[in-house]
Amino acid sequence: MNVTQEELEALVAECGPYTVQGQVATYIPELAKVDGGLLGIAVCNSDGTFVSAGDAETLFTVQSVSKIITLAFVLETFGEDYVFSRVGMEPTGDAFNSIAKLEETVPTKPLNPMINAGALAVTSMLPGDGAEDKFDRLRGFIADLLDIEVEMVRFDPEVARSEYETTDLNRALLYFMRHHGVIEGDVEEIIDVYTKQCAILTNCRGLAMMGKILSQSGKTPAGRQVISRRNARIIRAIMTTCGMYDASGEFAVQVGLPGKSGVSGAIVACGRSDYDMGEIGIGVFGPALDMKGNSIAGTKMLELLVQRHP
Structure with missing residues (x-):
């Protein structure tokens, strides 16, 4: 199945x-300066062709979409x-930056890699x-995934x-986890890397490419295996339950x-052959968020796109 530019x-x-x-x-503070009226979408179709519409070429920071990339790397x-x-790999009903489950869970480890505590770990x-x-190594991994220069x-x-400068809650999560032996290393070093990974720049096409790789069990549109089939399946499953x-x-x-x-307004989604959507990758950018931070x-564009390809 191929999505057309007219549809987008x-x-x-x-x-x-x-x-x-x-x-x-x-x-x-820097995200507060972004125009909330921006909206774009790009799709990498089953045949590897790209189509896009709206503000699809606008650069934005990946923010928590980086969590699937670091998870793939480790x-x-x-x-x-x-x-x-x-x-862990279990979903949580709490907000993404909550510390509650760390205090309630035995052993004290984050429930999944998509909440902030898990992503920091x-x-x-x-x-x-x-x-x-x-x-730099993370940048190299991303460059290899996208087949571009680092x-x-x-x-x-x-x-x-x-x-x-505004991430004291994440620092608290890290100190709590280090106290309980979940993580090792210097908290400020981890925060430095984490804030930079969240600030990596992309556009809707880059997100669609990432979704396409995951939808094709870790292969690029050209057929190069860049993530193992097993790890791609793990990441898709965690995206479904926790993403x-x-x-x-x-x-x-x-x-x-x-x-x-x-929270930049980015969403990456991937179809699979067991969905009628086929093996496609979708990248969306719309910085105006709902109460849950999406x-x-x-989200509405993705919902309508799926409905129109039943």
């Missing part, structure tokens, strides 16, 4: 009015036994010697700085595709 243009026009119902993320580097000894596992080396994997230093935070269940019902959101118009 119609979706953007239809869902644009939903942006006024949301609000941009204000707790990160799974490929260390294996699932090591990774899931430090972070995953970032602490990144290979390398020091923050700069760890982030210099093209850039981050927004102003957004990273803004997050670094949209405490709205994951509703998203699974209304959209039915594995998805991962970020793009309000972007």
Whole structure:
């Protein structure tokens, strides 16, 4: 199945009015400056062709979409036994930045890699010697996934700085986990890497490419295996159960595709051959968020796109 550009243009026009119902993320000062009326979508079709509409070329920071990338990297580097000894794989009904389950769970480890505590634990596992080396290796992994030069994997230093200076809750999560032996290493080093990974720049096409790789069991559109089939399946499963935070269940019902959101308004989703959508990747950008921190118009576009390909 191939989605057409005309379909995407119609979706953007239809869902644009939903942006006024949301609000941009204000707790990160740099994100508060973004125009909430922006809306774009790109699809990498089953045959590898790209189509897009709206503000699909606009650059934005990946924010929590980076969590699936770091998870893929540590799974490929260390294996699932090591990774899931430090972070769980169960969904949570709590907000993405909640500390509650860390206090209630025995052993004290994050329930899954998509909440902030779990993502921070995953970032602490990144290979390398020091923050700069760890982030450079992550950039290299992303460059390999997208088949681009590593210099093209850039981050927004102003957004990273803004997050670094306002992320005391994440610091608290890290200190709590280090106290209980879940993570090791220097908290400020982990925060440095984490805020930079969240500030990596992409556009809807880059998200669609990531979704396409996961939908094809870890293969690029050209057929190059960049993530193992097993790890791609693990990531899709965790996206389905945990990728949209405490709205994951509703998203699974209304959209039915594995998805991962970020508070920049980014959403990556992937079809599979066992869905009528086929093996496609979808990237959405709509910075106006709902109360759960997900793009309000972007989610609606995905819902309508799936409904129109029953």
